[in-house]
Amino acid sequence: MKEFKHVIADPMGMHARPAGMLVKAVASYASTVTITAPTGKADAKRLMALMRLAAKQGMELTVTVEGPDEDKAAAEIQAFLAANL
Amino acid sequence: MGFFKKLFGKKLDGLYAPMAGKAVPVTEVPDPTFAEGMLGNGVAVIPTDGKVYAPCDATVDMMFETGHAVSLVADCGAELLIHIGLETVGLEGKPFTIHVKNGDKVKQGQLMIEADLEAIKAAGLNTITPMLVCNTDSFPTFEVHTGADVTRDDVLIELGK
Numbered sequence: 001m002k003e004f005k006h007v008i009a010d011p012m013g014m015h016a017r018p019a020g021m022l023v024k025a026v027a028s029y030a031s032t033v034t035i036t037a038p039t040g041k042a043d044a045k046r047l048m049a050l051m052r053l054a055a056k057q058g059m060e061l062t063v064t065v066e067g068p069d070e071d072k073a074a075a076e077i078q079a080f081l082a083a084n085l
Numbered sequence: 086m087g088f089f090k091k092l093f094g095k096k097l098d099g100l101y102a103p104m105a106g107k108a109v110p111v112t113e114v115p116d117p118t119f120a121e122g123m124l125g126n127g128v129a130v131i132p133t134d135g136k137v138y139a140p141c142d143a144t145v146d147m148m149f150e151t152g153h154a155v156s157l158v159a160d161c162g163a164e165l166l167i168h169i170g171l172e173t174v175g176l177e178g179k180p181f182t183i184h185v186k187n188g189d190k191v192k193q194g195q196l197m198i199e200a201d202l203e204a205i206k207a208a209g210l211n212t213i214t215p216m217l218v219c220n221t222d223s224f225p226t227f228e229v230h231t232g233a234d235v236t237r238d239d240v241l242i243e244l245g246k
Binding site: 012015016017020021023024047048051052054 | 118123124125146147149150151154156158164166168174175219220
């Protein structure tokens with residue numbers, strides 16, 4: 001299992017576009033990707049679950065990646081979040 | 086008879102127009118997030134009135150604090166996202182009046198949000214409102230009706246499992 005943290009920099013937080021882009025980015029991995037925010041926990045492959053987090057700027061997300069491609073997935077998701085959220 | 090009824094008489098679940106206006110294919114939304122189906126397949130309304138209604142009986146899953154979008158879990162199982170206008174998250178709620186909250190049960194046609202369309206336009210933003218089924222894959226039958234002027238009494242999407 002790989003785990004890393006990301007603090008949301010986007011002033012709008014986790015709204016529809018970044019959530020949709022994240023789902024798309026995560027969908028290609030075999031690994032399970034879970035995002036934990038102070039507001040709850042979400043399967044990053046499920047758009048509705050991500051939006052329900054209502055994650056805002058400044059909130060710290062903990063991302064856990066578990067599965068056969070976890071090394072690659074964790075590195076790429078970390079880069080994606082740094083660039084988009 | 087039961088078999089044929091199942092095969093041919095299967096009732097589809099209808100999603101009604103969330104706003105009054107002109108119904109258009111979601112591919113006509115000038116924003117790839119919606120047009121490319123990244124968030125799910127659906128339909129869009131170019132609204133003529135700011136009232137946003139529940140498209141079916143459902144539970145409010147996530148009413149965005151900013152009022153610009155709402156997600157619902159329909160009684161038929163569809164996960165819906167209604168996004169009022171494009172880039173409207175940046176308006177920080179100003180043109181939106183919210184009438185429902187997370188966990189509320191809503192009936193088809195019930196008022197959920199009122200949007201000030203003129204204020205959205207004045208901010209230089211497009212008021213086109215996509216309604217998406219986020220779990221499109223759960224519905225092998227997915228019929229979209231567009232091209233007409235619609236009200237909350239018109240079905241825009243028919244879903245079948």
